[in-house]
Amino acid sequence: MPASLCGTWDMISNVNFDGYMSALGISVYLRKIALRLKLRKVIEQQGDQYIIKTLSTFRNYAISFKTGxxxxxxxxxxxxxxxxxxxxxxxxxxxxxxxxxxxxxGWAHWVEGDKLHLELHCDGEVCKQVFKKNVNE
Incomplete structure (x- = not known):
């Protein structure tokens, strides 16, 4: 059984985010704003339903899904x-x-030790983000 991804996670590193956003076709202006943000992930599981929220001071994004x-x-x-x-x-x-x-x-989330890893990929570009569990959890 994989480690639980649930919790609130704060970004501690963000490698090649600009390259990934460029592959998505995001404008230079929006990329400059996004590169300054410290993201927070909130991951919840309710039965077989997952909810992943990506939060920032600029914009929030959430998805809800069932695996498979x-x-x-x-x-x-x-x-x-x-x-x-x-x-x-x-x-x-x-x-x-x-x-x-x-x-x-696509993307992949996984936990190693006390860190949540997120790898985002598009059209040959790979962004690697690492998050640490929020201490106020």
Whole structure:
């Protein structure tokens, strides 16, 4: 059984976020703003339903899904695309494949020790983010 991803997590590192956003076609202006943000992840599980919220002072984004089921996702406020997403467990990683206009798009979350890792990929670009559990949890 994989480690629980649930909790509130604060970003401590963010590698190649600009390259990833560029691959998504996000404007230089929005990329400059996004690169300054310290993101917070809130991950909840209610039965077989997951809710992942990405929070910042600029914009928030949330998705809700059941693993193994295809769902329609609108990446409002990110790159504003309609995609079909499927989230599954692959070993200890919660992975998402996103099918749409951009090739080889998706992400993976996993826990190692006291850190939450997130790898975002799109069209050959990979962004690696690391989060530490919020001490006020």
């Amino acid at each position: 089921q295809v769902f329609e996702e609108f990446t409002k406020g990110l790159d504003n695309r309609h995609i079909k997403s499927t989230v599954t467990w692959q070993g200890n990683k919660l992975t998402c494949e996103q099918v749409g206009e951009k090739k080889n798009r």
